[in-house]
Amino acid sequence: MKPRELLIAFWTIVVKEIRRFMRIWPQTLLPPAITMTLYFIIFGNLIGSRIGEMGGFDYMEYIVPGLIMMSVITNSYGNVVSSFYGTKFQRNVEELLVSPIPNWIILCGYVVGGVARGVGVGLIVTLLSLFFTDLQVHHLFVTISIVLMTAVLFSLGGFINAIYANSFDDISIVPTFILTPLTYLGGVFYSIQLLPEFWQGVSMLNPILYMVNTFRYGILGVSDINIVFAFSMLLAVIAVLFSYSLYLLQKGKGIRS
Amino acid sequence: MTAALSIRNLCKTYGNGFEALKGISLEVQQGDFFALLGPNGAGKSTTLGIVSSLVNKSSGDVEVFGHSLDKAHAQAKMCLGVVPQEFNFNQFEKVMDIVTTQAGYYGIGPRLARERAEFYLKKLGLWDKRNQVSRMLSGGMKRRLMIARALVHEPRVLILDEPTAGVDIELRRSMWAFLQDINRAGTTIILTTHYLEEAESLCRNIAIIDHGRIVKNTSIKALLQQLNTETIILDIDPPQGTLPALNGYQARLEDDHTLVVDVEKNQGLSGLFAELSQQRIEVQSMRNKANRLEELFVSLVDKNLKDEKSA
Ligand SMILES: Nc1ncnc2c1ncn2[C@@H]1O[C@H](COP(=O)(O)OP(=O)(O)OP(=O)(O)O)[C@@H](O)[C@H]1O
Ligand SMILES: [Mg+2]
Numbered sequence: 001m002k003p004r005e006l007l008i009a010f011w012t013i014v015v016k017e018i019r020r021f022m023r024i025w026p027q028t029l030l031p032p033a034i035t036m037t038l039y040f041i042i043f044g045n046l047i048g049s050r051i052g053e054m055g056g057f058d059y060m061e062y063i064v065p066g067l068i069m070m071s072v073i074t075n076s077y078g079n080v081v082s083s084f085y086g087t088k089f090q091r092n093v094e095e096l097l098v099s100p101i102p103n104w105i106i107l108c109g110y111v112v113g114g115v116a117r118g119v120g121v122g123l124i125v126t127l128l129s130l131f132f133t134d135l136q137v138h139h140l141f142v143t144i145s146i147v148l149m150t151a152v153l154f155s156l157g158g159f160i161n162a163i164y165a166n167s168f169d170d171i172s173i174v175p176t177f178i179l180t181p182l183t184y185l186g187g188v189f190y191s192i193q194l195l196p197e198f199w200q201g202v203s204m205l206n207p208i209l210y211m212v213n214t215f216r217y218g219i220l221g222v223s224d225i226n227i228v229f230a231f232s233m234l235l236a237v238i239a240v241l242f243s244y245s246l247y248l249l250q251k252g253k254g255i256r257s
Numbered sequence: 258m259t260a261a262l263s264i265r266n267l268c269k270t271y272g273n274g275f276e277a278l279k280g281i282s283l284e285v286q287q288g289d290f291f292a293l294l295g296p297n298g299a300g301k302s303t304t305l306g307i308v309s310s311l312v313n314k315s316s317g318d319v320e321v322f323g324h325s326l327d328k329a330h331a332q333a334k335m336c337l338g339v340v341p342q343e344f345n346f347n348q349f350e351k352v353m354d355i356v357t358t359q360a361g362y363y364g365i366g367p368r369l370a371r372e373r374a375e376f377y378l379k380k381l382g383l384w385d386k387r388n389q390v391s392r393m394l395s396g397g398m399k400r401r402l403m404i405a406r407a408l409v410h411e412p413r414v415l416i417l418d419e420p421t422a423g424v425d426i427e428l429r430r431s432m433w434a435f436l437q438d439i440n441r442a443g444t445t446i447i448l449t450t451h452y453l454e455e456a457e458s459l460c461r462n463i464a465i466i467d468h469g470r471i472v473k474n475t476s477i478k479a480l481l482q483q484l485n486t487e488t489i490i491l492d493i494d495p496p497q498g499t500l501p502a503l504n505g506y507q508a509r510l511e512d513d514h515t516l517v518v519d520v521e522k523n524q525g526l527s528g529l530f531a532e533l534s535q536q537r538i539e540v541q542s543m544r545n546k547a548n549r550l551e552e553l554f555v556s557l558v559d560k561n562l563k564d565e566k567s568a
Contacts, residue, residue, distance in 0.1 A: 001331055005364020012361025016354075023349070091345035095406075098309050098339045099362035100331035256313050257271060 001100055009101045010109050017113025020083055021120075028079070029121060032071045036125045039067055040132045043189065055191045055222050064129045065216040066188030069150065071125045073183060073208065074175065076118030076151040080110050080158030081171045088162065093255050103249040107159065107242070114155030115148065122147060135219065142227065143218030149234045150211045154179075156241035163245070163254045182208045187216075192224050207233065259323040260284045261336075261414050261445040262308065267317035269303050269469075277303045279469040281317070285447055285462070287413075290440050292456040293449045295466040296558055301449040302342050304466070305418050309339040322413060335363065338412035340403045342419050342449075348392040352383060355391055356406050363410035370409065377405040380435065397424045401432070408439070415439065417448040421455060433459055453551050457481075465554065467561045484553060488546035489526075491516040494539045503532050517546070 001009065021028040040060070048059035055062055087093045096106055129135060137143050157174075165171045186208030192200050203209055210230035217223035248254075262285040269278040277300045285291045293301050306312035308319055310326065319326040324333035346355045353374055360370035378384045381401040386394060391402060400420060407415060420436075421429045436459065440446050450456055456463055457477060465473040473480070486507075496513035506529055507519040518529060533540060 001364050008364045008366055009362050012358055015361075016358050019354070087347070090347055091343065092347045094311055094339075094341060094345045095359055096362060097311055098334060098337065099359070100334040100364075101362050102331070252313055256311060 001102070006102070006105055009099075010105045010112075013096075013101075013106065013109025014112045014116070017079070017083060017110065018116050020113075021079055021117045028075070028117060029124065032075060032121045033124050033128060036067055036071060037128055039063070040129060044132055055193075055220075057220060057222070058133070060133045061220065062191075062216075063189055064133055064135065065219045066186075066212050068122050068125050068129070069147075069212045069215045070183050070188055072118040072122040072147055072151050073154050073211070074179065075121040076114040077154040077158040077161075077175060077179060079117040080114035080155045081161045081165070081175075083113065084110055084159055084162035085165050085168075085171050088165075088255055089168075097256065103246055107156075107245050107249060110159055111152055111155040114158060115151040118151035118154065119147060122151075137219055138221040139218045141218075143215060145231075146211060146214040146218060146234075149231070149238065150215075153211075153234060153238050153241065156238065156245055159245050160241065160248065163248050166254075182206050183212075185209075187212050187224060207237065210234070258287055260320070261287045261289065261322060262447065263318075263320045264304070264308070265318045267304065267307060267319065268315045269300075269307060269312065270315045277469055278307075278315075278317075281466065281469070281471055283464050283471060283474055285414075285445060287322075287445055288440070288443060289445055289447075289462055290437075290460045291445070291447045292460040292463045293447065293466060294451075294453070294456060294463055294554065295449075299466045300469045301466060302418050303469075305339075305416055305447070305449065309337055309341075309416060310334065311339075311341070335410070336413045338407035338410065338415045340400075340407045340415070340417040340420055342422070344399050344403070346391055346399075346402065346406065348390070350391055351388055352378065352391055352394070352402055353387040355402065356409050359406045360409040365410060373409045373411070374405070377408050381405050382431075397428050400424060404432075404435075412444070414445045414447065417446070419449055419451070421450065421452065429455075453554055465557055467558050470561065472557050472561045480553065486519045486521050489518050489520055489543060490546055491518065491533075491543050492541045493533070494541050497538065501533070501536050501538060503529065506532070 043063060044060035048063070051059045053059070084093075087096075126135065161171060161174050185203065186206050187203070192203045192209065195203060204225070210225055210233060213223045213225045214227055214230045217227055262283075264284070265282050267278050267281040268276075270276045281300070281304060293304065295301050303312060307314045308321070308326075310330065319333075321333040321336045324330075324336065326333050350358070353371075356374040356378065357367065357370040360373060361367070365373070374387075375384070378387055381404055383394075383398060383401055383405060386398065391399065394402060400423075404417070404420065407417075415436075417436075421432060424432065433455070436446055436448075448460075460477055462476050463473070463480065464471050490511075493514055493516050497510060497516075498513060500508060500510050501516075503518070505524070509517050511517050520526060520529065530540065
């Protein structure tokens, strides 16, 4: 295919993906808006006022970046895993298999679809947070790039999960048993400096901690971790996941008998 | 001229160890109307699945208009339009979106995609339904939607896996006419079917496949010529208690007013009618015994089964 045709094919997948999550907005866009508003009210306002400061900021100010990041993570992952699994399940993945689209374009299309939802929901949550606190961005470039890279990484994760999944149960196992705990323990609600030394060390093994803290650094200018290290790690993980996804697609794992 | 489709020594063993194809070779010429026949589980869908990149082959070669599926798969895929046996579109998408999205996958820009979609949806009688969610279509409409989707990039070969299964007679006829139209316009057509009548009236060449092997690959004409005798059923009047003497014809009475006659190719029918009218027996109506092709088909498949068993 010529470059122009590749671009059209890529764009077709992205548009299809966006159309999908917009069509089912009560399942995709509304729930995070409601949940996050509840977090803002309960943790930020009600409980937060008792907690006082965290890392030198109002508790509300401190958790907003974490909650935005949490939405980006769950929604980019959730979009790709359910969309691609649904495509497999209904067999319309065959529409892609018979066509001349190269695998890397298929992968990029789905990933960008996941990023679109992750970032879209992130924006909705950001707008909602403005009702509760003032948001100032300290480092715009850091803020934007960490959001995009996190969304890409979890979209890839969702894609791999969808390839291996054989049932609808299989697509909720990872989000429930891995993503949610790691996110809650990833410094969304607290600074790891509050933890005993041992648990600080353990927390440093949690990749989500680095994303949440880098984002918080972009917005507030404070972080528990080294930003350069966080970006390098993210890049490396993205490269590994991307290559592995491509390898699975090439093999036809789960989509071609 | 390069063949539209060339398959050499194609083998497929599924993950569970089942050997679905045991070395299939066949060629379909450009412009042909080709049928792949065979009983359930023979390996038709597996063969077409490999050709359309839905199934991984175990060994063998496939070329579409000279483009190898291994070495030039993008070019090969550009030449192919695929209508699978089972519905495989997104049930929640609108008819129009399904067709234009598929066009996009082939690198066709949105404006041309909409024009093509309009053209083929109109041709297949689905234009009224363009804004409906595909789940709401009837079975026959779903099948036509898959045909429109397969044609949107104007492929040189159209592959249809049982396109008329579950389609009513009227619709089947109109689908036949449609396929004949696009075949005349130059598209090579390959289909699988269980209806021999369909193969007989549409196709020029056929292959019969059974237990993963080709048991016959020939033209419909040649196949029909293999049938030397034709069995004719006559309703006669007045009723006959005993079989009338019919010189040179093999005949039997089914009941007192139904006469069954085997007519050989070189015999013709006028002699038979002359004999009957001499005996003042009137023929009230006449028909062919059930599809002759069907009998031949059954005999070929039976023979293959015996060969398999003895092998
Ligand atoms: N994914 C699969 N895994 C294992 N065996 C399979 C698979 N798909 C098909 N088979 C087996 O391969 C054989 C050929 O199947 P195929 O679908 O090609 O038959 P077919 O000729 O299209 O039959 P039908 O007329 O019923 O559509 C069958 O015995 C079938 O059970
Ligand atoms: Mg089949």
